[in-house]
Amino acid sequence: MTNAASKITLHLVASLDGIIAKKDNSVSWFETADIYEKGATVTEQDAAAFLKMIDCYVMGSHTYEHALELSKSYGWAYGDTPTIVLSKRNLALERNSVEVFAGDLNTLVNERLKPSYKNVWVVGGAELVKNFIRHQLADEIRLSIVPIILGDGLHLFDQTLPEQSLRLKDLTAYKNGMVEMVYEIKK
């Protein structure tokens, strides 16, 4: 039984040239020296209220392992919010909020996510995101563009996706030069 009020958002941060990860997995390029005067500012309260609306995170196993690695320096990014890792591998689970789902994507969406969660965020990696687009299982793409060209790294998009119409829902520029585009994935 699916729940029509449930929304699945693909959340991505990329360079202008569409790269979501550097080869060495470093994340310092997220912080640029740019200042965009006309941009919006986000207070800690705004950010906390926004994150509170997300009731489930979904990620692939490599993204999970990278998040675990980053958590040693910056803390676990997803709080106590239920986090589902899509993987057939036997992963080290260090937190009660994290579970592994070993089934296929369609089952995950229709039997696990839609009946239980209203606001699901898929946070990567590229393969998982492309599978959501390919099988039209996501409702929204939220892409934040960092003001940099990286040149070398993991490209989010490749030639394997089918043509897909989008509808621009929202656009925001932030003080740090980040541009956030929100698109509905038309079905």
Added chain:
Amino acid sequence: MTNAASKITLHLVASLDGIIAKKDNSVSWFETADIYEKGATVTEQDAAAFLKMIDCYVMGSHTYEHALELSKSYGWAYGDTPTIVLSKRNLALERNSVEVFAGDLNTLVNERLKPSYKNVWVVGGAELVKNFIRHQLADEIRLSIVPIILGDGLHLFDQTLPEQSLRLKDLTAYKNGMVEMVYEIKK
């Protein structure tokens, strides 16, 4: 002698997945069915006034040949504005406003463009645009994103570019769902 007041803008239209041309060269994907209510509208007068500020277009030979082909259906897109085609090939020149420049990019910029023009637009293709970025010969990138994922086609960016910091200068969403980002290329 270079002219500091001269500005070179790389002007590009791409899908969300960074594709600037379909394999069959069709351009109908530029026109989407999207309507973004909050978007800006551009009157014909606005557009004409804006285009009037551009005093030189630069393009590669394939882009020129494609523009000639399109001109049979839609008219020549660049009016009487001086248009320089960078090519070592012997091209058919059908208009007085078009000239071919067979030298290198550095010479084109410093000896031909900067002394003569204030507002130069480089309109493609991908190789020429990447060469401008690679050699830091452009001042600005103006990238318009059409609300579509194409999947297959010619990607603007590839792994051959060096890392390049940008500064967001302007961001506009239009009524047709197009998002226009303007970045300064930091030197």
